[in-house]
Amino acid sequence: MENFKRTLITTALPYANGPIHIGHLAGVYVPADIYARYLRMKGEDVLLIGGSDEHGVPITLKAKNEGVTPQDIVDRYHNIIKKSFQDFGVSFDVYSRTTSETHYKTASDFFKTIYDKGGFIENESDQFYDEEAKQFLADRYITGTCPHCGNDGAYGDQCESCGTSLNANDLINPISVISGSVPTLKKTKHWYLPLDKHEPFLKKWILEDHKEWKSNVYGQCKSWLDQGLQARAVSRDLDWGVPLPINGADGKVLYVWFDAPIGYISATKELTPEWEKYWKDPETRLLHFIGKDNIVFHCIMFPAMLKAEGSFNLPDNVPANEFLNLEGDKISTSRNWAVWLHEYLEDFKGQEDSLRYSLCANAPETKDNDFTWKDFQSRNNNELVAILGNFVNRTMVLTQNYYKGKTPAMGTVVEDFDRESLAQIGEIVKKVQTSLDSFRFREAVKEMMTLARLGNKYLADTEPWKVIKTDEERVKTILFVSLQITANLSILMEPFLPFSALKLQAMLNLSGTNWDDLGRTDLLAPGHQINEPELLFAKIEDKEIQYQLDKLQATKTANQSAAKTVEPAKENITFDDFNKMDIRIGTIKSAEKVAKTKKLLKLEVDTGIDKRTVVSGIAEFFNPEDIVGKQVNILVNLAPRTIKGIESQGMILMAQNANDELVFIEPSKKIKPGSVVR
RNA sequence: GGCGAGGUAGCUCAGCUGGUUAGAGCGCGUGAUUCAUAAUCACGAGGUCGGCGGUUCAAGCCCGCCUCUCGCUACCA
Numbered sequence: 234m235e236n237f238k239r240t241l242i243t244t245a246l247p248y249a250n251g252p253i254h255i256g257h258l259a260g261v262y263v264p265a266d267i268y269a270r271y272l273r274m275k276g277e278d279v280l281l282i283g284g285s286d287e288h289g290v291p292i293t294l295k296a297k298n299e300g301v302t303p304q305d306i307v308d309r310y311h312n313i314i315k316k317s318f319q320d321f322g323v324s325f326d327v328y329s330r331t332t333s334e335t336h337y338k339t340a341s342d343f344f345k346t347i348y349d350k351g352g353f354i355e356n357e358s359d360q361f362y363d364e365e366a367k368q369f370l371a372d373r374y375i376t377g378t379c380p381h382c383g384n385d386g387a388y389g390d391q392c393e394s395c396g397t398s399l400n401a402n403d404l405i406n407p408i409s410v411i412s413g414s415v416p417t418l419k420k421t422k423h424w425y426l427p428l429d430k431h432e433p434f435l436k437k438w439i440l441e442d443h444k445e446w447k448s449n450v451y452g453q454c455k456s457w458l459d460q461g462l463q464a465r466a467v468s469r470d471l472d473w474g475v476p477l478p479i480n481g482a483d484g485k486v487l488y489v490w491f492d493a494p495i496g497y498i499s500a501t502k503e504l505t506p507e508w509e510k511y512w513k514d515p516e517t518r519l520l521h522f523i524g525k526d527n528i529v530f531h532c533i534m535f536p537a538m539l540k541a542e543g544s545f546n547l548p549d550n551v552p553a554n555e556f557l558n559l560e561g562d563k564i565s566t567s568r569n570w571a572v573w574l575h576e577y578l579e580d581f582k583g584q585e586d587s588l589r590y591s592l593c594a595n596a597p598e599t600k601d602n603d604f605t606w607k608d609f610q611s612r613n614n615n616e617l618v619a620i621l622g623n624f625v626n627r628t629m630v631l632t633q634n635y636y637k638g639k640t641p642a643m644g645t646v647v648e649d650f651d652r653e654s655l656a657q658i659g660e661i662v663k664k665v666q667t668s669l670d671s672f673r674f675r676e677a678v679k680e681m682m683t684l685a686r687l688g689n690k691y692l693a694d695t696e697p698w699k700v701i702k703t704d705e706e707r708v709k710t711i712l713f714v715s716l717q718i719t720a721n722l723s724i725l726m727e728p729f730l731p732f733s734a735l736k737l738q739a740m741l742n743l744s745g746t747n748w749d750d751l752g753r754t755d756l757l758a759p760g761h762q763i764n765e766p767e768l769l770f771a772k773i774e775d776k777e778i779q780y781q782l783d784k785l786q787a788t789k790t791a792n793q794s795a796a797k798t799v800e801p802a803k804e805n806i807t808f809d810d811f812n813k814m815d816i817r818i819g820t821i822k823s824a825e826k827v828a829k830t831k832k833l834l835k836l837e838v839d840t841g842i843d844k845r846t847v848v849s850g851i852a853e854f855f856n857p858e859d860i861v862g863k864q865v866n867i868l869v870n871l872a873p874r875t876i877k878g879i880e881s882q883g884m885i886l887m888a889q890n891a892n893d894e895l896v897f898i899e900p901s902k903k904i905k906p907g908s909v910v911r
Numbered sequence: 912g913g914c915g916a917g918g919u920a921g922c923u924c925a926g927c928u929g930g931u932u933a934g935a936g937c938g939c940g941u942g943a944u945u946c947a948u949a950a951u952c953a954c955g956a957g958g959u960c961g962g963c964g965g966u967u968c969a970a971g972c973c974c975g976c977c978u979c980u981c982g983c984u985a986c987c988a
Contacts, residue, residue: 449982452915456983460914525916525982555916556981594936599924600917601981608923608937615937619950627947634946675924679936693952698945772948829912830986850987874988884988 237518237549239278241511242269243497245523246286246331249310250295253317254571255604256564257524259592260554264674265522266323267593270728271669273324274748280511283318284329284500285311288474289489303473307332317574321585322731329500331475331492336499340492341478343542344467348479352541353424354464362419363409369470369484370409370416377407421470423485424477428462431537435462438547439532447672449599450553453528462533467491494535498545512545519548528553552672555597559604560785569788572604572781580781584771586730587613593678593729606778613773616682617730622769624688625722625737628715629766631697640716641709642759651714654691658684658721659752665725678729688718713759716741720756724748733769740764815870816886816910817841818900824857827877835879836860840869841907848881854895866898866910 244265247257262283269281287307296303311330318328329336347353361370409416439446439454446454467488468477474486486492501508511517521531531551539545558564564571577588591609594616595602632638661684668677697711719737724746727734738744741763743756750756757763819838827833832850834857847867866886873882887895900908 449916453983454915456915460984529983558981595923602923611937614948615950618948623947623950625947627951629947631946679924682936689947689951690953692946693944696944696946698947701946768948770948827912827986831912832987848987852987868988871988876988877986881988 236516238514238516239280239511240272240518240520241280241282241501242520242522243282244325245521245527246284246493246496247314248289248291249285249287249307249314249330250292251310251566252313253574254564254566255559255574255577255588255592256557256571258321258574258588259557259596259602259604260524261522262318262321262323263589263592264552264554264596264672267674267677267728268520268522268669268672270324270731271748274724274727276747276749280326280501280504281324282327282497282500282504283323283325284327284331284496285314286489286493286496287311287330287332288486288492290471290473293471293473304332313575317578320578321574322589324731327500327504329496329503331496331499333499333503335503336492336496337475339499339502340475340487340495343495343498343538344475344487344491345478346543347426347538347541348424350541350543352426353467354427355422356425356464356466357420357422359418360421360470361407361409361416362421363414363416365409365414369419369421375407375409375416377405422481423466424468425464426467426491426534426537426541427464428533428537429464431540432458432462434540435533435537438536443550446550447552449525449555450528450532450551453525454532457529457533465490465534490530490534491538494530494538515546517546519546521548521551521553523551523553525553525555550672555599556601557592557597557604558601560606560782561603568792570785570792580777581773583732584613584773586733587617587770587773590617590678590730593674596675598673598675606781610773610775610778613770617770618772620682620689621685621722621726624685624692625719625740625769626766627692628688628712628719629740629763632712632716632763633766635697635701635708635712638763638765640757640759640761640763641713643713644706644708644710646704646707647710650691650694651710654687654714655717655754657687658718658754661687662721662725662751669728681725681729684718684722684725688715688722691715691718714754716757716763717754721751721753724751724756736767737769740766813870814868817867817869818904818906818908818910819865819867819869820906821860821863821865824855824860826852826857827879830877833877834860836885838865838867838883838885839906840867840883841905842869845869845882846879847883847885848876848879849885849887851885851887851895860897863897864899864903864906 242265245257245261247253253262265281269279272279285307287303292306293303296306299306307330315328318325331340361375363370407416408414436458439451440458444451468482468485469488470484471486472484474489475492476482477485477487498508498512501511505511512519521535523531528551531548531553536547539547556564559570559572562570578585581587587609591612592604594612595604595608632640635641661680664680665677668674668680692711692715695711697708697715700711701708720741720743723734723737723741723743726737738746741757742761746756817840819840821836822839822844823837824834827835827848830852832852834849834852834855836847836849838845838847868884868886869882871884873880875881886898888898889895
């Protein structure tokens with residue numbers, strides 16, 4: 234590793250439209266906190282930066298739905314998030330937010346600097362505009378009929394019924410969410426960051442100079458760079474965000490992807506007047522802890538921004554994690570499929586470390602992982618309680634029983650096994666360090682546990698409870714060694730299990746230790762008085778786990794019944810409207826998959842009128858050979874459209890259920906092709 | 912379809928630039944033990960390293976094809 238004088242650690246800014254869940258923790262905050270604590274214990278100069286990301290359209294929408302201001306929304310979640318992080322022991326040096334004054338100033342200045350250097354390009358385009366509300370409409374602010382599934386409540390960026398992502402221009406009968414009026418297209422000007430111009434630099438910087446990055450990170454970057462970068466808009470028409478600090482940009486704010494990472498800088502500024510030292514001195518090491526959804530922003534876009542600005546360091550590493558699933562399903566804020574941190578802290582009071590341990594030991598470092606309550610329970614009961622807590626307790630209790638809590642002096646008889654056991658402490662410490670230095674937290678925490686295992690084995694092999702009957706001197710040595718292992722453990726576990734480490738240190742009457750003390754075999758001097766033992770970890774009972782599982786099951790049931798709700802009926806139409814559609818019974822004569830697509834089948838259909846080609850997006854549900862001969866409903870007078878180079882003449886009518894599964898609508902008995910459906 | 916990341920014991924994962932009988936933790940079985948929150952310690956069973964082919968004296972590791980999972984992306988009239 235290069236020699237850096239200090240380290241600046243940033244953690245992905247959680248979006249302030251919901252609380253923190255275990256996915257955030259396992260992917261970002263637990264590893265970042267462990268790393269920060271580790272460096273601090275080594276006496277290094279390190280800052281751990283966090284904050285809430287509070288701009289962007291989803292927040293304005295949520296505010297609108299609830300009839301409150303965006304500021305109300307972000308205040309609510311910022312406070313929940315901040316408190317839960319604090320209670321969970323994430324040791325932020327600062328936890329700020331992107332609605333702070335400092336941030337507005339920092340972000341505008343940042344934009345202005347690049348602007349003045351000519352680092353942006355300007356471009357005009359057509360966007361939907363609400364004449365009544367006199368504002369441009371973000372995609373999320375437009376609803377209409379989904380061109381795919383016909384759902385009336387589709388949003389301009391995505392149809393929540395069929396899940397397709399859309400462009401606002403695709404919507405049929407677009408309507409403004411704000412006023413209910415029909416929006417018009419209007420020209421608007423925006424500024425773009427020409428990522429393509431930074432591409433050569435990024436290619437060299439990542440693909441050649443940072444081959445040591447994690448394979449998932451490196452691969453993702455390579456994928457993006459190989460596809461070629463395009464200019465990306467840094468501004469948008471919205472009244473929630475950091476206003477563009479230039480003339481002629483009224484009603485325009487910084488796009489949230491642009492302002493959010495600058496939040497790291499703003500937060501540092503709020504923390505210390507020496508912030509520039511942490512951001513601009515090349516002897517500072519910059520690290521971004523993020524989840525995999527953020528790789529492109531932190532490896533491509535933010536570095537391009539920093540480079541365009543010109544005076545900042547670029548990240549030295551971006552240890553991104555994959556995703557954590559929950560009981561086999563994707564975690565989802567909107568579907569309430571999550572273990573919320575603030576709820577966990579309520580349900581498992583005083584057991585912060587149990588969750589920290591479980592999430593770290595099962596962190597999604599190389600691939601997506603699954604969190605199950607059963608695994609959580611078994612890690613707590615079989616590892617924290619049975620191995621770590623138990624060893625500590627055994628040592629403490631024996632010391633109390635035999636010596637009233639006074640550390641014995643090492644006896645005169647010292648065996649090789651004692652020396653070997655003590656020597657192994659240092660070996661284990663080294664391994665933990667190596668793992669932490671390379672961001673392998675799962676490996677590190679596992680190695681930390683081997684120190685407790687070593688302790689248990691030492692006791693089992695030396696059997697002081699037997700020896701006490703025959704050789705009291707020998708027992709002094711045994712407990713001396715056990716106590717030194719315990720003391721080392723209390724230091725080694727601190728980055729991972731800070732609450733329990735403090736508790737143990739208090740029990741041992743040990744304070745003022747740091748990482749360099751690890752490996753010492755005289756941490757507790759002979760005669761040193763230790764306190765009455767308490768249990769370090771509590772067992773988690775089956776009923777507590779069952780309670781959590783029931784809670785999740787309730788969510789699942791609620792989601793399913795929500796999915797069952799039927800789409801509301803569309804507006805009335807006249808018989809003439811209906812009559813315009815010419816629906817016939819046709820027979821599929823042949824079917825084949827359209828090359829290079831996942832969903833498309835090319836069908837030859839005998840409509841009775843003629844034989845024609847129809848392209849249909851049903852390949853995920855039917856094999857071509859299985860549907861030949863099937864009678865189908867076909868809309869024959871739909872204007873032809875070319876898809877993937879094939880002219881599609883008509884549309885096969887399908888029924889779609891809430892799971893998006895498609896089924897044919899067949900006549901109940903064979904009928905002549907060309908028969909009219911009405 | 913393209914790109915990226917994965918597919919190693921029941922579960923969660925290690926396996927460095929290819930080199931002798933493929934490892935760990937949990938779970939399971941047997942034994943030992945009682946200081947300890949029935950915790951601990953030892954031993955053991957269990958793997959065609961996703962599949963097929965190839966390169967090599969030698970492949971979990973390299974190459975080709977296929978397959979499954981996750982993500983990004985194109986396609987859905």
